[in-house]
Structures are given as structure tokens and as C-alpha cells.
Amino acid sequence: MEQGATLSSKKKGQIIDKNLILADYKLAQKSRQISFVGRKEVFMGKAKFGVFGDGKEIAQLAMARFFRKGDFRSGYYRDQTFMFAIGELSVQEFFAQLYAHTDITAEPASGGRLMNSHFATRSLDEEGNWKDLNQIGNSTADISPTAAQMPKLLGLAYASKLFKENERLRGMEQFTNGGDEVAWGTIGNAATAEGMFYETINAGGVLQVPMIVSVWDDEYGISVPNKYHTTKGSISEVLEGFRREEGKEGYEIFVVKGWDYVGVMQTYQKAAKIAREEHVPVIIHVTEMTQPQGHSTSGSHERYKSKERLAWEAENDCLLKFRNYILENELSTEEELNEIDQACKLEVKEAKDLAWKSFSNDIKAELNEAVSLINEAALNSNKGAFLVQLGEDLSKTINPIRKDVISAVRKALLAMRFDQAEVSANLKSWYEDQQKLNVERYNSHLYSQSKFSSSLVKEFPAQYNEDSPLVDGREILQACFDHLLATDPRVFALGEDVGKIGDVNQGFAGLQAKYGELRVTDTGIRECTIIGQGIGAALRGLKPIAEIQYLDYLLYALQILSDDLASLHYRTKGGQKAPLIVRTRGHRLEGVWHSGSPMSMILGSLRGMLVCVPRDMTQAAGMYNTLIHSDEPALMIENLNGYRLKERMPSNIGRFTVPLGKSDILRIGSDITIVTYGAMCRIVMEAAEELEELGISVEIIDVQTLLPFDNHHIIGGSIQKTNRVIFADEDVPGGASAYMMQQVMEDQGAYAYLDSEPVTISAKAHRPAYSSDGDYFSKPSVDDVVEKAYAIMEEVDPHRFPPIY
Numbered sequence: 001m002e003q004g005a006t007l008s009s010k011k012k013g014q015i016i017d018k019n020l021i022l023a024d025y026k027l028a029q030k031s032r033q034i035s036f037v038g039r040k041e042v043f044m045g046k047a048k049f050g051v052f053g054d055g056k057e058i059a060q061l062a063m064a065r066f067f068r069k070g071d072f073r074s075g076y077y078r079d080q081t082f083m084f085a086i087g088e089l090s091v092q093e094f095f096a097q098l099y100a101h102t103d104i105t106a107e108p109a110s111g112g113r114l115m116n117s118h119f120a121t122r123s124l125d126e127e128g129n130w131k132d133l134n135q136i137g138n139s140t141a142d143i144s145p146t147a148a149q150m151p152k153l154l155g156l157a158y159a160s161k162l163f164k165e166n167e168r169l170r171g172m173e174q175f176t177n178g179g180d181e182v183a184w185g186t187i188g189n190a191a192t193a194e195g196m197f198y199e200t201i202n203a204g205g206v207l208q209v210p211m212i213v214s215v216w217d218d219e220y221g222i223s224v225p226n227k228y229h230t231t232k233g234s235i236s237e238v239l240e241g242f243r244r245e246e247g248k249e250g251y252e253i254f255v256v257k258g259w260d261y262v263g264v265m266q267t268y269q270k271a272a273k274i275a276r277e278e279h280v281p282v283i284i285h286v287t288e289m290t291q292p293q294g295h296s297t298s299g300s301h302e303r304y305k306s307k308e309r310l311a312w313e314a315e316n317d318c319l320l321k322f323r324n325y326i327l328e329n330e331l332s333t334e335e336e337l338n339e340i341d342q343a344c345k346l347e348v349k350e351a352k353d354l355a356w357k358s359f360s361n362d363i364k365a366e367l368n369e370a371v372s373l374i375n376e377a378a379l380n381s382n383k384g385a386f387l388v389q390l391g392e393d394l395s396k397t398i399n400p401i402r403k404d405v406i407s408a409v410r411k412a413l414l415a416m417r418f419d420q421a422e423v424s425a426n427l428k429s430w431y432e433d434q435q436k437l438n439v440e441r442y443n444s445h446l447y448s449q450s451k452f453s454s455s456l457v458k459e460f461p462a463q464y465n466e467d468s469p470l471v472d473g474r475e476i477l478q479a480c481f482d483h484l485l486a487t488d489p490r491v492f493a494l495g496e497d498v499g500k501i502g503d504v505n506q507g508f509a510g511l512q513a514k515y516g517e518l519r520v521t522d523t524g525i526r527e528c529t530i531i532g533q534g535i536g537a538a539l540r541g542l543k544p545i546a547e548i549q550y551l552d553y554l555l556y557a558l559q560i561l562s563d564d565l566a567s568l569h570y571r572t573k574g575g576q577k578a579p580l581i582v583r584t585r586g587h588r589l590e591g592v593w594h595s596g597s598p599m600s601m602i603l604g605s606l607r608g609m610l611v612c613v614p615r616d617m618t619q620a621a622g623m624y625n626t627l628i629h630s631d632e633p634a635l636m637i638e639n640l641n642g643y644r645l646k647e648r649m650p651s652n653i654g655r656f657t658v659p660l661g662k663s664d665i666l667r668i669g670s671d672i673t674i675v676t677y678g679a680m681c682r683i684v685m686e687a688a689e690e691l692e693e694l695g696i697s698v699e700i701i702d703v704q705t706l707l708p709f710d711n712h713h714i715i716g717g718s719i720q721k722t723n724r725v726i727f728a729d730e731d732v733p734g735g736a737s738a739y740m741m742q743q744v745m746e747d748q749g750a751y752a753y754l755d756s757e758p759v760t761i762s763a764k765a766h767r768p769a770y771s772s773d774g775d776y777f778s779k780p781s782v783d784d785v786v787e788k789a790y791a792i793m794e795e796v797d798p799h800r801f802p803p804i805y
């Protein structure tokens with residue numbers, strides 16, 4: 001943590017505060033020991049994989065020195081020294097994560113869900129309330145995809161700008177100290193070749209936000225040297241054009257060697273001042289870093305580094321150079337440093353042993369219970385000998401894991417299937433209790449489990465009076481957003497064309513003029529970092545509505561939505577949340593890139609988010625109101641062709657809510673249930689009129705949200721009545737229509753009530769062709785729905801419904 005240290009030189013290169021230097025030496029040495037010991041633990045089979053921060057210690061001490069409580073880090077797996085230095089990670093916690101300890105008191109970052117060196121602090125208490133983030137040296141939860149820490153970094157820094165410049169956020173002391181928090185990013189040299197890196201750097205320069213991006217350059221990305229990653233082999237040279245100049249905003253750029261203790265301290269001191277006080281972004285290219293143990297436990301770097309390179313790395317090891325600096329400047333003696341080294345070794349060993357004990361004792365206790373219950377059952381079971389052997393094998397397992405225990409118990413229960421129920425009763429009930437615990441350990445927190453869950457938001461129906469006017473759908477949204485912006489200062493909207501013109505369909509029309517540019521904001525064309533900007537701001541307590549102009553362009557942002565936003569709550573086991581609303585518009589309009597409905601792509605990649613597919617703008621407005629009162633991230637897909645359709649303006653526009661996961665019966669019928677959503681609702685409703693004339697009565701259900709899906713089993717209930725079902729949408733064959741069928745057949749057991757084969761209606765497998773004919777021959781039409789429904793009834797009663805073709 002920043003200790004107000006001003007660096008000045010007595011003699012050339014000497015820093016006066018000897019105590020700080022020795023404390024830094026000790027921390028660097030301890031961190032190095034942790035890397036050595038961690039690697040050994042993996043090779044001994046006590047952990048599965050290890051990646052460590054050796055060779056990167058010294059610059060991280062400097063970064064930590066100028067990092068303050070309330071600041072945020074968004075980095076990657078090399079940052080252990082930094083995390084120790086800011087006091088947010090203990091040695092024992094580091095090892096607990098290496099072993100995958102599932103208890104968050106032992107492993108607070110993720111409760112064993114993230115592989116080692118994936119750091120995170122907990123922003124939320126056990127009830128899901130925000131902690132006082134100003135009292136924490138915050139680290140967002142690391143993810144493995146290279147450079148994916150960059151988009152949210154932008155948002156973390158952008159939040160400082162909002163806190164500083166938006167007067168209405170003044171009351172949020174729990175989150176900010178007047179917006180002077182810095183967002184600190186770290187990234188490996190090779191990862192800077194990713195598109196996300198450049199997109200973030202460009203946006204940061206445009207926005208002028210307080211972020212400091214450190215590039216840890218060890219000249220390799222696993223086995224591949226810099227010349228394959230970066231033009232001219234140097235990221236700082238490549239980024240020269242971003243450097244600020246007289247009269248032109250940009251970045252401050254520093255280059256410093258990773259073993260130069262004085263150099264890094266001076267650089268980070270300057271960088272922090274510039275970013276914090278001027279809100280100017282900074283890039284620090286830290287060169288000449290090394291990897292004493294190679295990339296990770298997955299392989300040896302002797303395979304791909306030359307002898308010369310390995311020798312150079314040994315000579316330029318930052319710890320060795322730091323030690324020499326201390327000795328040369330007579331800040332300490334060999335003996336004193338050796339003593340520090342020894343003390344570090346001991347401390348690391350003790351912490352490691354404690355972490356292992358704590359991790360393995362829990363499992364051993366479970367194993368002992370299981371063995372004794374298996375033995376107890378063996379006394380009366382027909383499979384006694386088998387069970388005794390199973391128990392004996394289990395008790396002999398070296399370094400047992402939970403899978404060993406639970407798998408043996410399941411095998412035992414299977415073996416006892418012909419025994420009297422009492423024989424296995426105790427083991428079964430123990431197993432069921434363990435399964436509940438294991439669900440909590442491994443499967444919980446995909447969605448909010450707190451009082452802020454969207455499922456707990458009260459339903460207030462839309463109200464109308466005689467004067468409720470008929471307006472364009474987009475006006476309903478505009479009135480809703482107006483209300484949200486007026487009543488909740490945390491809300492802001494951003495995206496391409498969202499500001500001045502109020503989005504391409506004018507949902508925000510006039511709202512920038514009313515609330516200012518900070519609340520309704522135009523951005524560059526950069527879908528991935530629009531989402532990152534939203535994620536980062538949401539991580540800091542704000543409520544962004546980030547817009548992706550068309551659903552077809554969600555692909556540009558899908559990776560970060562999936563890897564970061566959707567997994568956040570799960571991967572931190574409820575330790576962090578980012579209640580970001582992603583707004584977009586899709587389904588049918590025109591052609592290959594403005595008519596997409598790739599719902600199965602979304603369903604497959606965004607578990608952890610809510611997916612709302614409203615049939616009209618009134619339903620969408622009600623869902624926005626629900627989302628604003630909850631703490632879950634969501635994707636809202638409005639109907640592209642619905643903005644100019646007329647709807648009645650509810651009199652309680654800003655207050656009514658639409659419950660998520662509650663299907664709506666749009667039409668009551670008796671012959672066939674048709675399940676659909678979004679823009680297809682109108683098509684199916686029209687088809688129902690034609691079918692009525694043909695003597696076929698259909699019940700239409702709008703699921704409204706795909707995640708969650710029909711919580712109240714309204715569809716199953718309907719099928720009990722009609723005994724026939726069609727799942728209709730505009731996705732590809734086998735897409736979201738198949739998802740809906742799976743949900744209803746498996747989760748609701750509707751198969752038992754079917755008298756006819758269940759049917760799906762979808763678009764063609766290709767993207768929709770341009771123009772109205774392209775739409776007709778690519779997307780499901782009223783005629784398609786009529787014919788599919790008719791065909792079902794034809795099979796039931798061919799006399800009443802003779803073949804059409």
C-alpha cells in the first residue's frame with residue numbers, strides 16, 4: 001500500500017528508507033519461495049496445475065507501493081507478489097487455492113473454483129450486500145483468457161470519471177473517494193497481441209480515464225518469443241502513437257527494467273500521480289523480466305529457450321539484482337539477507353503445511369465417515385465382501401479427493417440395490433447430505449442467491465386508464481428510461497449512437513439533452529469494450545445499460561460476456577457481482593446481419609446471465625424495471641420491428657414490473673399448445689386466427705425470458721390440457737426451440753401427457769436472405785405455423801383434417 005514514500009537519492013541510485021527496502025526484499029523473497037514450493041506441490045501430486053509470479057516480483061512491489069485502498073486491479077496470473085504486498089492475500093490462502101479448497105474462509109477468491117493465481121477480493125458480504133470498497137485494495141476476479149482482463153479495466157477506470165464528474169453520485173462514499181481511484185491493469189507481453197488489448201487502449205485514450213496498464217515483458221508467451229507477437233518486438237514502440245502531446249490527449253508511456261528497484265519505484269510514483277490527479281491513462285512497459293521456472297507446471301522452458309537466453313535470465317533475475325543493489329549500497333549484509341531468506345523459507349513451509357492440513361482434513365473426515373458407513377452396511381448386505389473391499393481400498397487412498405469418497409459411496413449404493421432398504425439407509429442419507437454440501441461447494445451461485453435476486457422483485461402489473469394513449473413502442477421505452485435516469489443516479493446508458501440521437505431507434509431520444517453526456521453517452525464502435533466499460537462500472541456499484549446496436553453484433557462482445565460477466569458470480573462464489581444490463585435488438589428485420597436470432601448461441605454461452613426476450617416494448621419496460629431492482633446481469637433483446645408498432649402507455653410506466661421466468665398465456669385454446677417468444681408472438685397470434693377458422697384451437701404461451709425459463713411450469717400445465725405442443729422461434733433448427741423442448745420434457749415431465757409427437761418450428765439453417773421475400777423463405781411465417789399445426793391435427797383426425805398437399 002502507498003506509504004507516502006517519496007523517493008529521493010542520497011547517493012546515486014540510493015533510496016533513503018532502508019526499512020522499506022528490506023521489507024520489500026523480504027516480501028519478494030517470500031513470494032519467490034512460494035513459487036518454488038508451489039511448483040513442487042504440483043509435482044508431488046497434491047495440486048493439479050500451477051502458474052506462478054517468479055521473475056516478476058520487483059515491479060509488483062512498486063505497483064503495490066502506490067496502489068491505494070479503493071483502487072482496483074484487473075490483472076493476470078503473475079501478480080501474486082502484488083497481492084501479498086497490498087495485504088489482500090495470505091500465503092496460506094495462496095496455497096488453499098492451489099489445492100482447490102472449497103471453503104471461502106480458506107480460499108476467499110473463489111472457494112476453490114478458480115485455478116491457482118487467479119486472484120480476487122470479495123466485494124460482497126455473505127448476504128450479497130456491497131462491502132465498503134473504499135476500505136479494500138480491490139482485485140476483480142481474474143480469468144484465464146489472455147487479455148480478457150482489459151475490457152473491464154476500462155470500466156473500472158471509467159467509473160472514477162463518473163464518480164468525479166457526476167454530482168449526483170456524491171453520496172456513494174462506500175464506493176469512491178471523489179473519483180480519485182486508479183484502475184491498475186497488468187498483462188503479459190504476448191497477450192498484448194490480442195484485439196481486446198488494442199481496443200481497450202484506444203478507448204482509454206479517448207475517454208481519458210485513470211488507468212495504469214503494466215505490461216510484464218518476459219519476451220515470451222509460453223514458447224513463442226516477442227518477434228512473433230509484436231511488430232518491432234516491442235509493445236511500447238508500437239504504442240508510441242498513443243503518447244500524449246502538447247494540445248493532444250493521449251497516454252503517458254514509461255519503459256523501465258523489471259529488475260531496477262529504484263527505477264520501478266520512481267516510475268510507478270510518477271504514473272500514480274499522473275493517473276490519479278490528472279485522470280490521464282498511463283502505460284508502463286516493464287522489460288527484462290524473467291521466468292526462473294518457465295511458464296507453468298505444464299512444461300519446461302529448457303525445451304525452447306537457448307542456453308544463452310537461460311544464462312541471461314539467471315544473471316538478470318530481478319531478485320538477484322535487488323539483492324546486489326542492497327549489498328552494493330550497504331543497506332544490509334550478506335548475513336542479514338541470508339537470515340531473511342531462511343525466515344521466508346520457514347514461513348512459507350509453515351503456511352503451506354497449514355493450508356494442506358486444513359484442505360485435506362475436511363476430506364479425510366468425510367472419507368472416514370464414508371468408510372465406517374460402508375463397513376457398517378457390509379455387515380448385513382448380500383454384497384458384504386465387495387463392500388469391505390471397497391471400504392478398504394478407499395481408506396488406503398493416498399491424498400484422497402472428494403471424488404474418491406463419493407464415487408466409492410455411489411458404487412456401494414449400486415451394489416446394495418437388492419438389499420433391504422434398512423441396510424443402506426444410513427449410507428444413503430449421509431450421501432444425500434453430502435450431495436447437498438457438494439452442490440453448495442461446486443454448483444452454487446450461478447445466479448444471485450441474495451435478497452437482490454431478480455426472482456424476489458415484487459410484481460406490479462402495468463396500469464392503464466381511459467386516457468392511456470396509443471403510442472409508438474419506442475416511446476414506451478423512452479418514458480421508462482426517462483424514469484430510471486430520473487430516479488436512480490447510478491443508472492447510465494452507453495453505446496454507439498445512444499447519446500446525441502438517443503439510439504438508432506430513439507429509445508433514449510432527448511434524454512442526453514435532459515440528463516447530460518455522462519448519463520446518456522455515445523461510444524466508439526467497439527462492442528467488446530462497451531461491455532467491458534459496463535462490467536467495470538457495475539463492479540464498482542453503478543447500474544449501466546450498455547447497448548449493442550444489433551443482436552447480430554453481439555458476437556463481437558460474446559467472448560467477454562461469456563468469460564467474464566456471465567461467470568463472475570459463480571467463479572467468485574458470490575464474492576463479486578456486476579449487475580450490468582446489456583440492451584440490444586434483434587429477431588427479424590432485413591437480411592443477413594439485421595435479422596439474426598442466434599438464441600442457442602446465447603443460451604450456450606451466457607449461463608449466469610438472465611436472457612429476456614419480450615414480445616413488445618411494454619413487456620421490455622417492465623423487465624427493465626425488474627432488472628434495475630435486482631443485482632443480476634441481463635441481456636435484453638428487443639424486437640427490431642417493434643419500435644413503431646402502437647402500444648398503450650401504462651400510467652405507472654416507471655414502476656410496473658414484469659416478473660422474470662413467468663410465462664404469459666396470450667391465448668387460451670384446447671387442441672395444441674404453441675410455445676414461443678419475442679417477435680414470433682405476433683406471427684403465432686395471427687396464425688391462431690386462421691387455425692380457429694379451420695377448427696383448430698391453439699393455446700399460445702409467451703415464455704418472456706429464456707433464462708430463467710417458465711419457473712411456474714405453465715407450459716407443462718397447458719400440455720396436460722391440450723396433449724400436443726409446438727415450440728416455435730426464429731433460431732436455427734435444433735436451436736432455442738430444442739432448448740425449450742428439453743426444458744419442458746425433462747424438467748416438467750410433459751412427455752407423459754403427449755398424444756402427438758412434439759414439434760419445433762424454426763428458421764432455416766442459413767442466415768435470412770434480404771428483403772421481404774428473403775424473410776418469407778428464411779424465417780417461419782404465418783403459413784408455416786398454420787401448416788405445422790394443421791399437420792398435427794391431420795394425424796389425429798384425417799377425416800376432419802384431410803391432407804393439404
Ligand SMILES: Cc1ncc(C[n+]2csc(CCOP(=O)(O)OP(=O)(O)O)c2C)c(N)n1
Pocket residue numbers: 078144145146187188189190191192216218220221222295
Ligand atoms: C485466449 C487465450 N489463448 C491462449 C491461451 C493459453 N495461454 C495461456 S498463457 C499464454 C501465454 C501468455 O504469455 P504472456 O502474455 O507473455 O504472459 P506470461 O505468461 O509470459 O507472463 C497462452 C498462450 C489463453 N489462456 N487464452
Ligand SMILES: [Mg+2]
Pocket residue numbers: 188189190216217218219220221222
Ligand atoms: Mg510473457
